[in-house]
Every structure is written in C-alpha cells, then in structure tokens.
Amino acid sequence: MGHKEDLLQGAKKCLVEKGFVRTTARDIVNASGANLASIGYHYGSKDALLTQAFVELVQDWGDTFPADPPGEPGSLERFRGVWEGVLAGREAAQPIWGATLEVILQPDRVPELRAMLAASQGEGRRGLVSMLTGTPEEDLSERDVRTLGAFYQALLNGLMIQWMFDPESAATAEELTEGMRRAAEAVLRPTGQEFTR
Template identity: 40%
Template structure:
C-alpha cells in the first residue's frame, strides 16, 4: 500500500476506536505509519481525510446491504416474508458495523458547525433514499422519483431509528418478526382510517 491507502486505513481504525471529534492528525499518522505532512499532501486536512473515509465506509455499508438484500427470502416468498428476511439481515449488520453507526450519530450533532459536512450528508442522504427504495421495492427511482424518495425516507427512518436503538440498548432492538408484526398492526389501523 502507498501512503494514501495507509492513511485511509489508519484513519478508519482511528474513527472506529476514537470517533470523529477525538481523532487527531497525530493519531492518524501514527496509525498509518506515515508523517503528518502526508495527510496534507494527499487530503489537504485531517477533516477532509476523515470525511472521505467516512463516506467510503458508508458506501461500503450500502453495497453490503444491497448484497445482503439481493439474497432475499426466496422467489416464492410473500411480501411479509421478504420484509422480515431483509430486516433480519439489516439488524444483524448493526452489531458488525457499530463503530460506523456511532460515528454517524456523532456527526449529526456536529453538522450545525460544518456546512460542508451538512451538504455532503444531504447529497448522500438523497442517494441513500433512492437506493433504499430500489432495494426494498425493486422500483426504478427514475420512473417515479417523488414516490421513491418518500419510500426511501420511510426505510431510512426505520434504519436510523433501529441503529440508534442498537447503540443505546443492543438487547432491546426489536426482531425482524416484531417489526413485521408492528407494520401489520400499523397498516391495519391505516386501512381502518380509510
């Protein structure tokens, strides 16, 4: 690996171990086995390096989620069985990716002080919503972008809420079966409202 790759790997280890705000340039250089000057040469600033590592990690998680969901529940699965199989995989991923989720929640609080970070997250947020709609409903976002954004926002709210619960109370996160049952109940009440 070259210095750039070493810095990316070292920054990722630091983010996972210390979080975004507590990671310093010295931490990253030490973890990467490079000089402090290498950060400036390759990335400009430590924050730009950390942002790049975080966005790359989020893209990796998105690609992993897509692979997990592509496995599905089988061609003959009902909608409820597919929903439950998908959410079982998502919930399992929270345990493996706990450090990434912790950093994302840390950054939500920092966005008011960083317009660049807010802009980057807003752009990623829109892409995530369209991607989630395509993954969960196999719809083409280009066919009905407004509907895809709304569906994606629903799934994004579920993902974020479950991720927060997994950080606060890992043992208390609902199971995929409990989510399926709760959705049935909510849908039934909505149907009754007409």
C-alpha cells in the same frame, strides 16, 4: 500501498475506534505509518481525510446488504429479510452510526461531511425503496424517493439508534415486521371498525 492509501486505512481504523471528534491527526499518522505532512499533501486536511474514510466505511457497509433479499418484492417476507440483513450487520455498522450522530450533534465540527450526508440522503432512500420493493432504482420517481424512501430511512435510522442505545430492548426484525403489519392494518381498516390485536 502508498501513503495516500495508508492514510485512508488509518483514518478508517481511527473512525471505528475513536470516532470523529476524538481522532487527531497524530492518531491517523500512528495508525497508518505515514507522516503528518502527508495528510495535507494528499487530502488537504484531517477533516477531509476523515470525510473520505467515512464515505468508504458507509459504502463498505452498504455492500454487505443482500443484493436480492428473500421474499416477493413488497411483501412482509421481503420486509423482514431486509431488516434481518440490516441487523446482522449492526456490529460492523455501529461505528458508522456513532460517527453519523457526532456529525448531527455537532453541525459546525465537520460542515463538509454534514453537507455530503445531507446530499446523499436521496441516494440512500432510493436504494432502500429498490431493495424493499424490487423496483430498479432508475425506475423510481422523485415522489417514491421523497415518500416511501423517507419512510424506510426513518425506520432504518430509528432501528439503528435503538440498537446503539439499548440492544436488549431494541426491536428485532420479526417485531418490526409485525409492527409494520399491524400499523398497515390499522391504517387501512374501514372507518368505524375497531382496532384488532
């Protein structure tokens, strides 16, 4: 590997170990074996390098999702299978979610990353809808992405924050699936019919 790739690998390591805010240029240099001037030469700035490293970490995590989850598309079995896959990779994803929360809570710290994350929301939503419904991404409408995709993304964000905050009380895939079934039944029950358990 050359200096550019070494720096990227070092930045990934630092993001996982220290997050955005605490990572210094010297940390990246120490982790990569490259020199300080090479950060500016290859990436322009430390924040630009960390942004690129973050993007690659997210892509690496996305690649761990099952290409064809179990169950019929749109079924509760598929729903549960997807969330089991998400939770199976939660340890590897924790640094990514930690870094994401840093960016959300400190909007002025890394504005280019915040802008990139905001722009990529549609892509993430599209992927979630496709995975859960079995619909090819190119066949999804903008409304599919803005409604169903936003709903699934809210579930993903909330579930990962639960696991980061308190793994002992966080929902399992089975509990999330049962919650989804019960919520759907409650919403779809005829008017006047009592909620059942």
